[in-house]
Amino acid sequence: MSARLNTKHLTRIAFTFAIMIAFFLPNFNVLAASTLGDSTEAAPVYPSKQAVNQVTLAARITKDLDATNAAQDRLARQTATRAAQLAYQKQQDEIARKAAEKAAAEKAAAEKAAAEKAAAEKAAKAAAAKAAAQKAAAARAAQTSYSTSRSTSGTYRGTFKISFYDPAVLGSNMGYGGVAANLSIFPRGTRLKISMSNGQVLYRTVNDTGTFAYSNPYQLDVAMPNSSIPAAGILSASVEVLS
Secondary structure, eight states: HHHHHHHHHHHHHHHHHHHHHHSSSTHHHHHHHHHHSSSOOOOOOOHHHHHHHHHHHHHHHHHHHHHHHHHHHHHHHHHHHHHHHHHHHHHHHHHHHHHHHHHHHHHHHHHEEEEEEEHHHHHHHHHHHHHHHHHHHHHHHHOOOOOOSSOOEEEEEEEEEEEOOOOTTTTTTSSSSEEEEEEETTTTOOOEEEEESSSSSEEEEEEEOTTTTHHHOOOOOOOGGGGOOTTTTOOOEEEEOOO
């Protein structure tokens, strides 16, 4: 910019000298004659037509040069403004790109956390289902109470009324291997073989009694899961004492 300004000033100076030369040089003889003549009155000095044309041309060139310089200045300012706009736009694009990358990363992290949580919940449900299945299997196994390797013959004690209850429903942890009875007939720890009227055979150990035992000593209340209790609810059974 400073070099262009210096060039412009030098050009103006050169054109100024050119105008001066164009004006004075063609009329130098007239000036000399008027200065050296014998006439007491100085003759009027008029520029020649050539000098006027040269001055006019020089003025037009100077004007054109000024217009050219002004146009170049405008172009330079426009170029600088455009460059600044492009730089600003590039900066904004970079900010937007980084924001988009951050948002995508946060979304991916949230989706990963949600997937991990869902997997953990699924695993917990599977573990709970497995535990429930194991508990049910244990309950079914408890119905038989004793293995078939134990003696299945004993002392016959008669026919008894059989009712059922689920210890778990009552909040008890005694399990399903027991039976409530009149303890004066079957002391605690007595092992019984109960052959019910529906053909099912149960092996139980007396571990409890109930209020029913006072009014009906020939009743047994057998521990059994609710899901396995016979539909009849009350049965009769032949009872043998195994030990």
